[in-house]
């Protein structure tokens with residue numbers, strides 16, 4: 001079939017992108033008997049001069065999504081996976097520099113963490129030295145995330161995490177709030193504060209090879225500061241705790257200019273034990289799963305631009 005010219009209709013194509021989503025790639029690096037693993041979920045999204053494929057069906061500018069999938073696996077072999085960010089940078093650069101019509105590449109990566117099974121945890125059977133070196137258990141704490149975007153001139157790297165559940169069993173209050181005729185909430189002077197952290201942080205780095213952040217160290221330190229702020233803030237609201245978590249990252253990590261959190265307030269309600277003749281002295285709670293308060297905010301280095309989207313849940 002021949003390609004058709006663009007139809008003369010008062011309709012135009014808007015933003016568009018394409019690529020292969022959720023390429024699951026596991027890379028085993030064998031250092032003698034000691035193995036290392038990287039376990040990623042990589043989504044490729046390309047955009048550029050793609051009017052023709054939408055208007056007329058000409059695929060001349062379209063690098064197949066199947067090829068983008070193959071590239072992910074080939075790059076795991078050719079470049080290795082040093083960090084999710086570094087892998088994303090290799091891929092984004094490749095698509096933009098090797099295909100003229102592709103002007104922008106966005107690579108999103110989720111990373112699943114594994115840790116070694118210690119020999120004493122691996123069962124009663126005595127293990128050979130090398131058996132321990134290739135046995136792993138997936139760690140359940142959080143999923144590490146990154147998004148790398150390249151337009152041929154500059155880079156944007158936004159990393160983060162999701163599903164990190166944390167709880168303070170004291171040092172949290174909530175009182176002095178606005179009240180109207182629908183307010184029934186009792187003021188709390190000692191409550192549980194729990195949340196499932198979803199956070200994203202944007203690096204100031206825009207492509208200077210000499211000044212590239214050390215991605216893994218940055219991640220570990222950022223997570224550490226975030227958790228310490230959660231633990232050490234005497235909280236009068238989850239909003240205040242969120243701000244402290246972001247501010248501590250901005251204060252301690254020069255490479256990060258913007259942090260955005262989405263924090264569901266995982267409410268823990270004291271159970272009324274009076275009907276059973278029992279006192280509940282802040283001991284027994286009902287952990288509700290819904291509805292939940294949802295507290296979201298961006299914390300910025302002064303003078304920086306807010307670029308992490310308000311709804312960053314897919315990012």
Ligand SMILES: O=c1[nH]c(=O)c2[nH]c(=O)[nH]c2[nH]1
Nearest residue numbers: 174185236237238239265293
């Ligand atoms: O930390 C809180 N912030 C709120 O805005 C809020 N609203 C509410 O009912 N409980 C809480 N807790």
